[in-house]
Amino acid sequence: MNQLEPGTEPDPATTSSLLLPSAMRDEIIAHARAETPRECCGLIAGRDGRPTALFRLANLEPDVTRYRIDDAELYRLYRELDARGEEILAIYHSHPATPPFPSPTDVALAAWPDAFYVICSLAHPGTPDVRAFRIRGGLITEAAIHLVPGTD
DSSP, rough: OOEEOOOOOOOOOSOOOOEHHHHHHHHHEEEEHHTTTTTOOOEEEEETEEEEEEEEBBBBSSSOOOOBBOOOHHHHHHHHHHHHEEEEEEEEEEESSSSSSSOHHHHTOOOTSEEEEEEEOOOOOTSSSSEEEEETTEEEEEEEEEEEEOOO
């Protein structure tokens, strides 16, 4: 994960990198820790490839090794974001005990080809590992995360 100085960020419209405010990364890690041993889940809204807001979502999956976002909650949020001119930039979840790489289930259920899929691993609790991927047509491509200053 790269830390960028203000004014040096890559253009999000022309890169496969995720610009992520440090505060959002910290929030994802805090959410993952709060939900352990279950997986947490949420999404990051954005405009023009830049994150604007993070939303913690409820995990409806009773199994501790999967997540399932409430369809009604996701649809409501999607409509709200659309009305504000924003989009779903990233969907995140945690892997409490495994590496931050999409599982076969993650790949099979990846329904947003333009979104980043962010996974926070707590396999080593003292050093959480947050990584981003694109999942399109069953193919997984890792995307760089560029941490940018910010409190949003």
